[in-house]
Amino acid sequence: MAPYRQGGNSLDNEAFRAHAHQLVDWMADYLETIEERPVRSRVAPGEIAGALPPAAPGKPEDFAAIFRDFEQQIVPGLTHWQHPSFFAYFPANSSPPSVLAEMLTATVAQVAMIWQTSPAATELEQVVLDWLRQMIGLPDGFTGVIQDTASTATLAAMIAARERASDSLVNDLGFRAAPRLTVYCSAEAHSSVEKDVRIAGFGRSNLRLIDSDDAFAMRPDLLASAIEADIAAGARPAIVVATLGTTAAGGFDSLRAVGELCARHGIWLHVDAAWAGSALILPEQRWMLDGIEFVDSFVFNPHKWLLTNFDCTALYVRDTDQFVDCFAIDAAYLRTREGDRVTNYRDWGIQLGRRFRALKLWFVLRSYGLEGLQAIIRRHVALAGKIAGEIAREPGFEILAPARLALFVFRLHPPGLDDEARLDRLNEQLLEALNDSGQAYFTQARAKGRYGIRFSVGQTATEDRHVEEAWALIRETAGPLIAEAEAA
Ligand SMILES: *Cc1c(COP(=O)(O)O)cnc(C)c1O
Numbered sequence: 475m476a477p478y479r480q481g482g483n484s485l486d487n488e489a490f491r492a493h494a495h496q497l498v499d500w501m502a503d504y505l506e507t508i509e510e511r512p513v514r515s516r517v518a519p520g521e522i523a524g525a526l527p528p529a530a531p532g533k534p535e536d537f538a539a540i541f542r543d544f545e546q547q548i549v550p551g552l553t554h555w556q557h558p559s560f561f562a563y564f565p566a567n568s569s570p571p572s573v574l575a576e577m578l579t580a581t582v583a584q585v586a587m588i589w590q591t592s593p594a595a596t597e598l599e600q601v602v603l604d605w606l607r608q609m610i611g612l613p614d615g616f617t618g619v620i621q622d623t624a625s626t627a628t629l630a631a632m633i634a635a636r637e638r639a640s641d642s643l644v645n646d647l648g649f650r651a652a653p654r655l656t657v658y659c660s661a662e663a664h665s666s667v668e669k670d671v672r673i674a675g676f677g678r679s680n681l682r683l684i685d686s687d688d689a690f691a692m693r694p695d696l697l698a699s700a701i702e703a704d705i706a707a708g709a710r711p712a713i714v715v716a717t718l719g720t721t722a723a724g725g726f727d728s729l730r731a732v733g734e735l736c737a738r739h740g741i742w743l744h745v746d747a748a749w750a751g752s753a754l755i756l757p758e759q760r761w762m763l764d765g766i767e768f769v770d771s772f773v774f775n776p777h778k779w780l781l782t783n784f785d786c787t788a789l790y791v792r793d794t795d796q797f798v799d800c801f802a803i804d805a806a807y808l809r810t811r812e813g814d815r816v817t818n819y820r821d822w823g824i825q826l827g828r829r830f831r832a833l834k835l836w837f838v839l840r841s842y843g844l845e846g847l848q849a850i851i852r853r854h855v856a857l858a859g860k861i862a863g864e865i866a867r868e869p870g871f872e873i874l875a876p877a878r879l880a881l882f883v884f885r886l887h888p889p890g891l892d893d894e895a896r897l898d899r900l901n902e903q904l905l906e907a908l909n910d911s912g913q914a915y916f917t918q919a920r921a922k923g924r925y926g927i928r929f930s931v932g933q934t935a936t937e938d939r940h941v942e943e944a945w946a947l948i949r950e951t952a953g954p955l956i957a958e959a960e961a962a
Pocket residue numbers: 564622623624625626664666717719720721746747748749775787
């Protein structure tokens with residue numbers, strides 16, 4: 475078939491139709507045979523870039539040639555996040571309805587910046603985020619907006635908190651006019667918190683990392699003393715970021731204990747539940763919302779554990795007027811006759827142009843229903859608990875962070891080998907060997923200073939057998955490493 479010309483004419487559309495069918499077949503084959511591929515890509519750094527031409531083509535190229543290169547040059551450089559033996563990081567799970575909706579999103583190519591540029595994208599986002607709010611048990615009074623990532627959503631919350639704490643002085647006059655503002659989170663909080671602190675202009679030296687307890691939860695007593703010390707030194711505490719489900723070890727900060735302190739001192743409380751938030755669709759996991767009445771903003775990622783393709787982050791805020799005031803800019807060319815009667819999501823965060831991300835969420839929520847989604851997450855939680863129990867009972871292995879939801883951390887700890895530095899090295903070797911095998915993919919964590927392997931369950935297609943096979947692989951891989959360590 476001829477290369478594409480300018481688009482829009484019937485000949486091009488005919489080609490588009492044929493290519494689209496071809497790709498759908500490839501997509502279904504990919505998902506069907508994904509287990510035959512190594513989970514983590516095996517390419518070396520520079521290998522992909524080195525195989526590609528150094529400049530863009532001058533003349534149009536044929537679709538067949540582009541697609542052949544996709545298969546031959548690009549696919550080997552993919553790490554397969556949708557592989558059911560993907561236990562690294564947190565899941566970024568997708569699902570067939572989400573993929574189909576993404577095809578439509580790309581085709582209609584909306585820019586959902588103001589109501590008028592896409593009434594459907596705006597109003598579907600309002601409706602679907604309220605469905606989602608009810609599904610996760612957030613009380614009335616929280617209003618949602620989709621952001622690209624939790625990092626960005628937390629940044630937006632920090633900016634709103636900054637303005638509340640400075641009476642809008644930072645937005646108006648800059649930091650020099652405002653008191654010194656301080657930020658708090660646990661030492662287990664996600665790295666995006668520090669990044670956001672820098673970007674929002676607080677300054678890294680005004681971020682307090684509060685130590686956590688044995689269960690990896692922020693210690694409220696230490697938070698209280700840090701806040702009091704800052705106030706005594708003339709600073710104004712602006713925001714506490716509490717985490718539900720910390721990234722390394724799955725700790726849960728107490729919203730009640732942290733929230734009472736925030737209420738006492740008039741501090742914005744933001745909750746980062748990026749991963750764990752999806753589990754709130756299970757009524758039996760709502761314990762983590764105890765104290766939600768103290769919370770000003772709450773973020774979680776349907777793009778992690780709710781079968782919705784990356785990117786799709788749900789941010790909920792309580793005082794939407796104050797939030798929108800931080801971001802609204804009255805540009806003449808963006809004014810429309812609907813005025814205040816509609817929501818213009820450009821005023822709800824950093825981006826002006828926004829993708830139509832509510833569509834895939836709508837497809838997912840309708841295709842599975844609340845009960846279908848609950849069954850999947852419940853299965854993941856049960857699988858993680860079961861395998862953590864088996865590992866805990868196995869001589870020579872040790873749990874460093876017990877299973878919380880679908881995450882735990884373990885390490886190899888052969889009897890008689892107690893040197894921490896050697897144990898760290900042994901477990902690093904184990905991790906690399908597991909990942910090099912291509913049969914599973916894990917990442918590492920430090921739990922209370924000890925190097926461990928994170929076991930995170932949550933890919934849509936992960937079943938009992940994948941988790942059991944991973945555990946068998948761990949035992950098999952550990953055998954020769956233990957022998958080597960004993961000989962050394
Ligand atoms: C994954 C994660 C993030 C970052 O999520 P992005 O959407 O990639 O920015 C933030 N916080 C926690 C607790 C996470 O697990």
